[in-house]
Amino acid sequence: MKVLVIGGDGYCGWATALYLSKLGYEVGIVDNLIRRHWDQELGVDTLTPIASIQKRIAHWHALSGKNIDLFIGDITNYDFLSKAFRKFEPQAVVHFGEQRSAPYSMIDREHAVLTQVNNVVGTLNILYAIKADFPDCHLVKLGTMGEYGTPNIDIEEGYITIEHNGRKDTLPYPKQPGSFYHVSKCQDSLNIHFACRVWGLRATDLNQGVVYGVLTEETGIDEVLINRLDYDGVFGTALNRFCIQAAINHPLTVYGSGGQTRAFLDIRDTVRCVELALATPAKAGEFRVFNQFTELFSVGDLALMVQKAGATIGMDVKINNIDNPRVEKEEHYFNAKNTNLLDLGLKPHYLSDALLDSLLNFAVKYSDRIDREQILPKVSWR
């Protein structure tokens, strides 16, 4: 199967492109490398020294014998996107290519607008490119668990059956996004659902939780293939940040009381979930939603787990509950379903002491690249 991985130079996209290539998929990567530019704009850098996309792909070819096509360009430019589609002729598209940081989207008006234009226009262009030339192509889109917010009822997978005034219907699950970034994901979901209903496209929205970890079988083969790992206050995510903070003896930055509960998964499960979605495509006209996570944790509990794992390798990890820069519930009910991907065969890599040990040791290995000034959050929601 020919799969176009949009955002294939990023954290989830690079790992997925190599994983699919190894499995025998014909892979093309589309990316405008804007993420590398955003890092420069903020003066931040990945923990790991990542090679250029050209070098990464050439090295993968040298080691595996597999070719990956590369299309460098911006998917908000329809002319570029449509030419890339016609050249590659995808049977499936995996779309990771968005501005994905909630804090980045909350910096100011410009960053909110950039995020929403980039994400919503990019996704709309993909829908039009599929409709125009490849109407059977299966769109696998990375959504987010954060579309649902933290409702005081169980979170279903995309849809909920409601009885109201004696009538019953199954409707899209209510959305309560927590940042302008998360709002862009809700708009994407609406646009994709509409395109499936009206044009008969086929799509799977993978509402992914927070991803942790760095090594996959393929990106771990050689340092030239190494994946990015963000730790700064804008692009770094909770568990990855905690491990990297522990590695340099920085107190773990739990925001507020730490009772915020989120859905999490290992990056090795990200790549497998995408494979599972590709292997059993949505039907024509179907907008399928899978909640892509394996476990639920509060951030306070994650910090305690990192502290405990650190102690076993001689680290004295401190936890600091700092003022929460975000506006979010710090104590709440959170119970989300995730059976769709398990039913398709996902065998989760659950968070373990071994994984935390290896992440901590990995962070220590690259700790001389860490800029302590970039750890505390600088973006406020207020």
Ligand code: NAD
């Ligand atoms: P990332 O920033 O590492 O990668 C995104 C890639 O997309 C970058 O290489 C960037 O250059 C590219 N890109 C962005 N806008 C583009 C455009 N207009 N044209 C072409 N390329 C563009 O992000 P990630 O962590 O790999 O996340 C990938 C996707 O997964 C995002 O859609 C995100 O919302 C979703 N997601 C990520 C996480 C997580 O914890 N990392 C969790 C849930 C969902």
Ligand code: USQ
């Ligand atoms: N948090 C801390 N301390 C930190 C960092 C974060 O307590 O140092 C808290 C936040 O306040 C929040 C939770 O941890 O309550 C998650 O924050 P995060 O930065 O790890 O993740 P988030 O902003 O939600 O965004 C990340 C990805 C995004 C993806 C989302 C999945 O950047 O692309 O959509 O995870 S989800 O959280 O399910 O929406």
